[in-house]
Amino acid sequence: MYKSDGNPRTISSSARRQVDNMVKEKQKLFQANNGIPVxxxxxxxxxxxxxxTMALTVFGSGFVVYELLNAAMPKKA
Structure with a gap:
């Protein structure tokens, strides 16, 4: 969009936060041989x-087994 004087609008923010590059520190952390799984x-x-994640996996697996058993059993009328 153009203003009435023909100049394009510019979008700017008043302050930008500087982000430090943490790659080297993360590489040292994850490559350290300290016996902790990655x-x-x-x-x-x-x-x-x-x-x-493990709790949801166990719950989901149990629920699937329950539903399969429920579907396999004939309904008593």
């Missing part, structure tokens, strides 16, 4: 996500 090296957040 999916848990991110800290507490990774541990919580891992446990939540």
């Amino acid at each position: 999916h848990l090296k991110g800290g507490a957040k990774d541990a919580i996500l891992y446990r939540l």
